[in-house]
Amino acid sequence: MSQTLSLSPSATPRPLDELEAPPLSLGELTWRRFRRHKLALAGILVLALLFIYSFGGAFLYTEAYSNFTETGLRLQAPSAAHPFGTDTIGRDILARTIYGGQISLMIGLTAVVLETIVGILIGAAAGYYGGWLDSLLMRFTEAVFTIPQIFLLLVMAKFFSGRVPNITLSGRTFSGSVVVIIVIIGLTSWPYLARIVRAEFLSIKENEFILAARATGTGSWQIIFGHILPNSVAPIVVTATLGVANAILSEAYISFLGLGVQPPTATWGNMLEGAYNYIATAPWLWVFPGTLIVLTVLSTNFVGDGLRDALDPRSRTM
């Protein structure tokens, strides 16, 4: 149909027996292929529900209520007044999972944003410039990658512990450890992404349109961000999505070990801290936050897998 090709100046009206669907953009193509994965769609639905639970639940309970301790009511089983029970100092677990969810999800997303920025910068510089810069950056990347992430996280959490003050944002007080956690998770997860970005850059750099851009005098960073990076978006998006799951898990791990977000700020991870001491008497302490973590990570993994299949460059046809 002629109206689809009207963007090009040399468009000629096509005869009707040559019907052609309009060319799809990457986003549209990806969405169409993504739609076919039922599990991935279920994942998006569950994630949406979790977001509504965490951020919408703020209308049901205030944050002060989630930190409200009433030690007379400690360790009560789920009941009508406290649907998820109470914890070891009498705080309502349902409210804490709501506000904890806000923190956990926010940490997951922000850490991934940080990790993606750092990873792209380092991977782009290494992949595009090559030479000694590439060797140096790759040595450094390998050094960070070799150390198990949890050791790095624990050591850095101890390094920053007690140094960062509390922050007050829009009337709510966050423990300074939230920023610390975001920064350290972001600073320990970038090597994987940097390697992928570098590999993509090395392969895309050889194309002729890059040579043409350089021949017409386009600046280096303009080439990187305007030409190469948009073409390598697929693996970055997949890695970032799976990185959200990893970030939420990492935050849960270090909060569980006591070096993450400090109380009274609730996160799903630090609600599980010490829950193993009450395993026989109060299973509701860990069942609810734990299940929420599992649901979040599971659905993020589904979405990431679906995206990976949808963006697979080896099968570009519908």
Place this chain on the structure above:
Amino acid sequence: MTRYILRRILQAIPLLFIISVVFFVLMRNMGDPLATMGGRSITRASDRERLARQLGLDKPVLLQYLYWLVGNDWAKVDLDGDGIAESNGTRQGVLRGDFGTSLVNRGVPVVQVIWDRLPNTLILMVPSEILIIVLSLIVGMYSALRQYSLMDHAVTTLSFVGYSMPIFFIALLSMYIFAVNFKRWGLPYLPTVGMFDPQVGKTFGQVSLHMILPIFSLSFISLASYSRYIRGTMLEVLSQDYIRTARAKGLPRREIILVHALKNASLPIVTVVGLDLPTLLAGAIVTERIFAWPGMGRLFLDHLSRGDAPVVMGILMMVSFAVVAFQLITDITYAWLDPRIRFE
């Protein structure tokens, strides 16, 4: 081949140096070891100066790193804290195997502190690794052979769920089901705390019984992800031509699967297993905390929270060395097993 190995070893050495520098700098704010040295009261200011000079903590960072690395028995140290260096140092440095003495267990060499706990962690990790490899091969193979059957779907779903669980959730869940609820229902239940029952003593039976739940928690996640991976590689291998040839030749099905298909499908698992050591160590930290297992993970946590820099550095360097060595061994094994790979 030997040139490749040499090149990798030469690359690994600066890597370890960079890692040690990074960690040494991070160790600077580990907490103040001088604050607790006053006994029941806070250390006095004059004592702080003296102690800092005696322990060498007032020197610049680079010098402290140098002493940590190559020791100070070639230099003079200030043993009585008066500001004048007069005695010979006693430390030999990491490069000669001396990691210093622990600040928490006064005077005990770091190597001994770690050595006491290392076997306990190995008792958990080695059987877990073996269990992971064997079970994931079996499950992955079975799942690939019965593709799209109910069993396959169940295994795939369970793998996905297991892969998304944090390890402490699995540990708590298994604790709850197998220990607490079994006890309530009157069934023989599994113990959850420590390595052995103090009343019975450290017997083989006791340790094995206490080992069951921690190993289960440690291996579940890796099992979930590897069985999916093996399933994938197995499906790929089964569609190859040489399998069709073997079937056409009339070889028994068992031989085709176990000898031809499995060997080729399990090759990538060598790489994955070798690179999974960090995950197992991370899992060990959390699992040992939950099950109160006296291993290196708990040692790390305890000494980290108390600011014991020498022990923490010792563990970190050991872990980094193990990871680098494992990567090298994995690459060499993979190259040795797969004749298609040629290294220059």
